[in-house]
Amino acid sequence: xxxxxxxxxxxxxxxxxxxxxxxxxxxxxxxxxxxxxxxxxxxxxxxxxxxxxxxxxxxxxxxxxxxxxxxxxxxxxxxxxxxxxxxxxxxxxxxxxxxxxxxxxxxxxxxxxxxxxxxxxxxxxxxxxxxxxxxxxxxxxxxxxxxxxxxxxxxxxxxxxxxxxxxxxxxxxxxxxxxxxxxxxxxxxxxxxxxxxxxxxxxxxxxxxxxxxxxxxxxxxxxxxxxxxxxxxxxxxxxxxxxxxxxxxxxxxxxxxxxxxxxxxxxxxxxxxxx
Numbered sequence: 001x002x003x004x005x006x007x008x009x010x011x012x013x014x015x016x017x018x019x020x021x022x023x024x025x026x027x028x029x030x031x032x033x034x035x036x037x038x039x040x041x042x043x044x045x046x047x048x049x050x051x052x053x054x055x056x057x058x059x060x061x062x063x064x065x066x067x068x069x070x071x072x073x074x075x076x077x078x079x080x081x082x083x084x085x086x087x088x089x090x091x092x093x094x095x096x097x098x099x100x101x102x103x104x105x106x107x108x109x110x111x112x113x114x115x116x117x118x119x120x121x122x123x124x125x126x127x128x129x130x131x132x133x134x135x136x137x138x139x140x141x142x143x144x145x146x147x148x149x150x151x152x153x154x155x156x157x158x159x160x161x162x163x164x165x166x167x168x169x170x171x172x173x174x175x176x177x178x179x180x181x182x183x184x185x186x187x188x189x190x191x192x193x194x195x196x197x198x199x200x201x202x203x204x205x206x207x208x209x210x211x212x213x214x215x216x217x218x219x220x221x222x223x224x225x226x227x228x229x230x231x232x233x234x235x236x237x238x239x240x241x242x243x244x245x246x247x248x249x250x251x252x253x254x255x256x257x258x259x260x261x262x263x264x265x266x267x268x269x270x271x272x273x274x275x
Contacts, residue, residue: 034099036092037069041100041114048115048174049101049108055081056179057113063182064116069097074110087113106171117169121185123160123195128202130157131274132227136192136241138262140233141167145176146263147230152180154270160195160227163188196244199227208237208245209269211259215249222273230262230269 041047045066048057055078057063070078070089078085097108126132133156138144144167151159166188167173174181189195196206207220208229229245231237242248251260251268260268 034092034096036096037067037090037100041067041112044117046115046117046169046174047101047112047171049097049106049112049171050175050178051077051081051109051111052178053174053181054078054111054113056182057115057174058082058086060118060182062118066114066116068114069100069112071097071110074108077109078111101171104171107175118181121158121187123187123189123198126160126185126187127157128204129225131155131224131270132157132199132204133159133266133270134192134196134206134227134229135159135161135166135232136229136237137162137165137232137235138230139165139167141170141173142176143233143261143263145173145178145180147266148177148184148186149180150263150267150270152183153267154274156184156270158185158187160187160189160192162192163190165232193240193244196227196229196241199225200246205247206245207273208242208248209251209265210237210242210248211250212236213248213250215247216252217249217269217272218252220247220249220273226273228266228269228273230266233262 048054051074058065059082065087068087068089069092071094072091075089075091094110097110097112100112101108133147133151135144135147138147138161144161148159169181199206202225204225204227205221205223206227206229209217210231229237229241231241237248251265
């Protein structure tokens, strides 16, 4: 029986064209520790980034500082803000801060400080002779941070917000507050209407802000203790909150648009009732 002739072996030829892209390697904070730092920040602590927020945290004697990560440029800007640092900084490359803050799209300005959370007061521990701002489920951390900054500017004694449906202490919130979190106490309550009734018992007059109200803010009482109540973005004051206010007023605006972003409305209202 005759054998079939063997097929001549083809020479190996390299395929032309670009190589296929390499598969991306998974990156996790726990398993990919940058060489420049000995440990990653504890997510249970406050992670504060940005020049003004970090400077304010360093200047706050009530803060327990854990570690300060800074780029060379960030440290130079910080030294212009605070001449003497109470914490030895850990100099890092900007990519280290990008890595630690993965997913936050953080504008960290080359600075990140890890601090133990501040102990904030209960409602019955707040000063009872000043001005308060109450937020009814305002959810955007940028808005709440901006409102807190206005509170610091206009001498507000404390900001009262709900425990649920409100932003908590995150880097975005600290950055938006631009250091005001270190200056204005923030009290969180479970039931805002019940908290408002408690404040009434302490002698506070509660003035709600609503663009559809009949009364004008210029006619609202200004005698302290006074609390300004602001509603959520879009929804405004809830029915129960509105009913619990002593008076509901609007900002009288001459233009076509009759409502403002809640953080802008807070700033304008605080200016109006303090001047």
